[in-house]
Amino acid sequence: MAVIRDVMPAFDLLQPSSAADAQKLLQQHGEEAWVMAGGLDSFDWLKDRIKKPKVLVDLSGIDELKGIRATGDDLEIGAMTTLTEIVNHPEIKAKYSVLSDAAELVASPQIRNQGTLGGNVSQDARCWYYRGGWPCYRAGGNICYADTPVGRNREHAIFGANRCVAVHPSDTAPALIALDAKFVIQTPKGERVVDAEDYFLGPEIDITHLNILEPGDLLTAIRIPSTWAGAKFYFEKVRDRNVWDFPLMNVASAMMLNGGNIDRIRIAVSAVAPKPMRLKAVEDAVRGKPADAATGEMAGQLAVQGAVPLQFNAYKIPLMRNLVKRAIGGVQEATWTS
Numbered sequence: 001m002a003v004i005r006d007v008m009p010a011f012d013l014l015q016p017s018s019a020a021d022a023q024k025l026l027q028q029h030g031e032e033a034w035v036m037a038g039g040l041d042s043f044d045w046l047k048d049r050i051k052k053p054k055v056l057v058d059l060s061g062i063d064e065l066k067g068i069r070a071t072g073d074d075l076e077i078g079a080m081t082t083l084t085e086i087v088n089h090p091e092i093k094a095k096y097s098v099l100s101d102a103a104e105l106v107a108s109p110q111i112r113n114q115g116t117l118g119g120n121v122s123q124d125a126r127c128w129y130y131r132g133g134w135p136c137y138r139a140g141g142n143i144c145y146a147d148t149p150v151g152r153n154r155e156h157a158i159f160g161a162n163r164c165v166a167v168h169p170s171d172t173a174p175a176l177i178a179l180d181a182k183f184v185i186q187t188p189k190g191e192r193v194v195d196a197e198d199y200f201l202g203p204e205i206d207i208t209h210l211n212i213l214e215p216g217d218l219l220t221a222i223r224i225p226s227t228w229a230g231a232k233f234y235f236e237k238v239r240d241r242n243v244w245d246f247p248l249m250n251v252a253s254a255m256m257l258n259g260g261n262i263d264r265i266r267i268a269v270s271a272v273a274p275k276p277m278r279l280k281a282v283e284d285a286v287r288g289k290p291a292d293a294a295t296g297e298m299a300g301q302l303a304v305q306g307a308v309p310l311q312f313n314a315y316k317i318p319l320m321r322n323l324v325k326r327a328i329g330g331v332q333e334a335t336w337t338s
Contacts, residue, residue, distance in 0.1 A: 009052040015061050019220050022057055023186045027216035029055045035218070036060075037080060037119035040111060045124070050133050065118075065220060068092070073226035076184075079118025079219045083172075084109070086117060096224055098233035098252050102175035105237045108244050118219045120172045121183075121199065122211055125274075126246055127156070127166035137163040137207050146310070153310040155248060158317060160273035162204040165310060173200065173276040174252040174268035175235060179228050184221040185213065193223075197268070200275035210275065228254045228266070232291070234327040238319060247271040249319055253327040255291060262291050267327055269303075272320055279303055279324065286328060296329025 011034070016022040026033050034053035036042040037060075045051035059065060065080035068089050075091065086092055086103040093100045106112055106120060125131075125138060127146055135141030146153040147165045156165040173196070181196040199211050213219065231254040239245035253267040265283050270276040282299045289295045300321035307317050 008046045009049055011053050012055045013058060014055060015058045017061050019062055019064055019186060019218060022059060022062060023188075023216070023218045025055070025057050026218055027188045029057075030215040033057055033215070037122070038082070038115040040115050041119060041123040044131070048131070048133070050131070071223065073229075075224040075226075077117055077222045077224065079221055080116050081118075083112040083115050083117065083120065086172075087112065092224075095226075095229040096179055096233075098178055098235045098254060099172065099175045099224070101233070101235040102171045102237075102250070102252060105235075105250075106171045111244075117172060117222060121170050121176065121222075122213070122219060123169060124210060125164075125166035126169045127164075128152070130166060138166060138203070140208065149311070151310075152312065154312040155246075155271070156310055156313055157273050158307040158309050158313060158320070159277060160202050160204075160275065161308065162202065162207070162274075164203040164207050164274060166274060167271045168200060168210060168273070168275050169246045170270055170276065171237060171247060171250055174250055174270045176222060176224075177268035177276055177278050178233075178252040178254040178266045179224050180266060182223040182225070183219060184223060186218045186220050187214070188216045192217075196222075197276070197278045202274045228256075231256050231264075234330075236323055236326060238323070249316060249323060251320075251323040251327045255328070257291055260290055262286050262289055262295070262328075265328075267324065269320060269323070272307075272316060281305075282324060282328075291328060291330075293325070293329040296325035296327070299328050300325035 014025050032054040034056045036058050059080055065078045068077050083103040083106050087100050129136050129145040130138050134145050137144050145151050146156050157167050176196040182193050183199045185192045234253045237250040238248045249271045251269045255262055256264040268278045282303050285302055286295050286299050303324040304317050304321045
């Protein structure tokens with residue numbers, strides 16, 4: 001199917017100066033409104049004329065949605081805070097480095113200067129059939145073009161496929177799940193706070209959306225609890241190119257150790273399923289065990305149980321196994337003998 005690339009479709013541009021005004025506009029216009037944070041995902045859709053909202057609500061002028069502030073022992077990050085600010089923030093780097101490491105591996109410096117944390121976790125699927133205007137399940141059609149004998153699915157899901165096999169593309173999402181972050185949403189009925197892992201939706205629940213935001217809802221902040229401050233963190237991203245690319249897979253873990261054994265742990269991966277995956281079975285299996293290569297090996301084997309590869313992405317199974325192993329046991333230095 002050819003995609004017509006022309007001037008962007010016409011829309012009304014609304015630029016509220018407060019979160020309350022933004023939420024009211026979203027409530028007023030409902031499904032006709034499009035929320036724009038940094039604009040990087042939005043302009044891709046608009047310039048290709050795939051999405052044609054009647055109203056675009058630009059959040060860039062809302063100062064209260066920007067910045068990083070302490071709330072008691074915890075941190076609250078405004079949804080419009082740029083990824084560069086997160087990378088450079090001294091407290092995040094010192095206490096929650098898994099998040100700054102993840103943010104630093106998003107795309108390129110120029111994109112991190114513009115892209116926001118709220119936008120990174122709320123971006124849409126990157127499957128080229130869907131982004132190219134093909135009438136797939138996610139776009140309201142009745143087929144998944146990637147999951148056919150001739151479909152190109154190298155980057156697609158090995159878990160959680162339900163008609164759609166597109167993966168979630170966020171780098172910061174697994175880090176926020178590992179930190180047990182809370183997402184703050186303003187709704188027409190008031191404030192709603194959800195766990196990071198519950199912000200994301202799989203196609204078995206809603207095949208047309210990747211998150212729980214309803215028309216009229218606005219993600220305003222992300223709270224990082226102090227319970228994981230100073231943990232042993234690990235983040236790794238595998239991609240085709242060292243800059244710009246979305247992940248083929250990434251992993252984030254947070255561990256609290258007691259005498260070399262794992263006392264508490266949270267671990268999540270992304271780009272293996274339609275939503276970021278928290279590996280609860282792995283967490284349960286390694287708790288109380290040494291944080292070493294043997295435990296990592298066991299965890300990696302457990303993590304990939306139930307994986308169902310497509311025609312071109314079976315490589316994701318050993319890749320996930322090894323990333324989980326490294327997230328728990330660390331990267332083993334090679335030894336050389338003559």
